[in-house]
Amino acid sequence: MKIIKGINDKNKNDIVKWTNEKGRNFLEQWAGENTDFPLTVSQIDNMSNVYSIFCENEFIGIIQKIRKELDNIHIGRFLINPELTGRGLGKRALLEFINLIFQEKDVNSITLNVFDYNVGAKKLYEKVGFRVIDVTKNPMKKYMMIMKKGEK
Numbered sequence: 001m002k003i004i005k006g007i008n009d010k011n012k013n014d015i016v017k018w019t020n021e022k023g024r025n026f027l028e029q030w031a032g033e034n035t036d037f038p039l040t041v042s043q044i045d046n047m048s049n050v051y052s053i054f055c056e057n058e059f060i061g062i063i064q065k066i067r068k069e070l071d072n073i074h075i076g077r078f079l080i081n082p083e084l085t086g087r088g089l090g091k092r093a094l095l096e097f098i099n100l101i102f103q104e105k106d107v108n109s110i111t112l113n114v115f116d117y118n119v120g121a122k123k124l125y126e127k128v129g130f131r132v133i134d135v136t137k138n139p140m141k142k143y144m145m146i147m148k149k150g151e152k
């Protein structure tokens with residue numbers, strides 16, 4: 001498993017294809033409410049700090065450092081090729097990404113948001129050590145979760 005900053009054009013097209021084949025709700029599930037369906041390459045270009053996930057040199061997904069707030073990094077836009085989910089790859093990738101982020105000395109926590117209906121993703125986040133710190137309901141129920149350095 002390798003996580004590398006950036007994403008090439010071919011892999012952007014993979015993300016577009018995987019997403020648009022599954023439809024509007026799927027786009028919102030992983031990219032949030034502020035992305036327009038259908039997904040386009042230019043919308044991916046506008047996402048800063050996107051990381052590509054590779055398994056045995058095959059591009060399998062993305063994850064993003066959305067923003068840094070003091071000593072916290074907010075992550076998201078986590079997507080694994082829908083044909084390869086449920087095999088432990090997402091968990092491995094997330095653990096690797098957490099490791100990478102916590103190597104930064106001035107970072108002490110990581111946060112993310114997950115929709116209430118995305119039961120599988122939330123379970124995964126709990127398994128690797130995130131816990132809920134906030135619940136919001138506008139327009140859809142979602143959780144903010146946090147993991148602190150050295151907590152797990």
Ligand SMILES: CC(C)(COP(=O)(O)OP(=O)(O)OC[C@H]1O[C@@H](n2cnc3c(N)ncnc32)[C@H](O)[C@@H]1OP(=O)(O)O)[C@@H](O)C(=O)NCCC(=O)NCCS
Pocket residue numbers: 029030031077078079080081082084085086087088089090091092113114115118119120121123124127
């Ligand atoms: C969320 C996602 C990235 C996880 O990747 P994945 O490769 O499917 O996850 P894994 O196979 O590594 O599963 C990790 C753990 O989560 C649990 N899990 C995953 N999906 C689950 C589901 N639908 N229901 C219950 N548990 C689930 C598994 O039990 C697994 O735990 P285990 O390793 O102890 O058995 C992937 O499913 C995906 O791309 N989903 C669509 C986009 C999305 O919703 N992204 C998250 C936005 S917040």
